[in-house]
Amino acid sequence: MKRVNLIILVLLAVAFLIIVERNLLNLSDILHLENPDAGIVLPFESEVSPDLRLETVRKGEEIPVLITAAEERLGAVVAAMNSVYQNSKANVVFTIVTLNDTVDHLNEWLTKTRLKNVKYKIVIFKPELLKGKISKDPQTLEAVKPLTFARYYLPAYLPEAEKAIYLDDDIIVQGDIQELYESNLKPGHAAAFSDDCDSASSKGFIRGAGNQNSYIGFLDFKKDAIKKLSMRANTCSFNPGVIIANLTEWRNQNVTQQLEHWMELNTQEDLYSNSLAESITTPPLLIVFYKRHSMIDPMWHVRHLGSTGAGNRYSPQFVRAAKLLHWNGHYKPWGRTSSFSDVWDKWFIPDPTGKFNPVRQHAED
């Protein structure tokens, strides 16, 4: 008798388990039916689809982020914006500074892809703004990327904001941008930057590649205009690819006018070291913010991923832990040979117009 009962009990248990398992399998089948192409609309789809959940309107304090969009590297802006947006629930509002000819292409990319819910406004940069402030030599004018000066005009582009973030386009954000935004600036400081001598930076810094981590690498200390400032030549420089700005202070201190002044002076005599390709945007910032800026957490600006070999010095663990990665240097992650381009690829969104394509070594794959 007892034995029969036991067998029945075991059979019941097995049957029960089979039913439960089938139902679970069905449930997991359903949970995997997120692909809208499957043509099945599930009432609870928004509960399970991370993409749809992100579409809920973001409220709360606005975090203004300014970024520039150059036609020939539009894929960079899109990847950077995507990384900022996906890694935060904050109410991020992008202001994208670009040239007139790029507006249509950019709009198409942002509205026809999964970035369609991102809040952004496009502001047109007028190159006339720089007339008389950069060298008139047409050859240098060609080489000058006018959009790199957009960061000088932060309060003009963000008239409503008190605090804002500026980001270069060759970056990927892996942390929550809210955390960067909440970094405190010291009273009286208009901006915060990452110093070129901080621990994270020197990890990737190649010794012997020039004085790229101090003022003397950017400024010609033999020129009177520079001498008169009595700045120490071995002062640690900073990288203006990531800026947190107090725009109230920026306006009160006339930072924009001061920067323009140093641009203008440079057209009369070369005050800046020519050794660096991007050197004409950085030196006026180094002068104006000499000993008058706050620090950004080094993990929020891990640099040199675009330098020869430098990026390879970072361990994959370190790169994963970084809150923000910056491919400054010649080797961009959308180019052929760059360190950690696989990290960048995760955030890249293909161009719906097909105009922009990252160069990949194994393009045939």
Ligand SMILES: *[C@@H]1O[C@H](CO)[C@@H](O)[C@H](O)[C@H]1NC(C)=O
């Ligand atoms: C689970 O799916 C199977 C086919 O995969 C089907 O026969 C069964 O009726 C489904 N059960 C439920 C509870 O949906």
Ligand SMILES: *[C@@H]1O[C@H](CO)[C@@H](O)[C@H](O)[C@H]1NC(C)=O
């Ligand atoms: C911007 O481009 C549009 C065409 O795309 C043109 O109609 C307009 O005049 C241009 N504006 C400026 C300021 O160049």
Ligand SMILES: *[C@@H]1O[C@H](CO)[C@@H](O)[C@H](O)[C@H]1NC(C)=O
């Ligand atoms: C910006 O600076 C002003 C003037 O020093 C100060 O009153 C204000 O609190 C600062 N704002 C932020 C967000 O730090």
Ligand SMILES: *[C@@H]1O[C@H](CO)[C@@H](O)[C@H](O)[C@H]1NC(C)=O
């Ligand atoms: C900023 O500029 C205004 C007008 O040009 C001037 O009145 C003011 O003194 C300047 N402030 C500083 C701190 O230079």
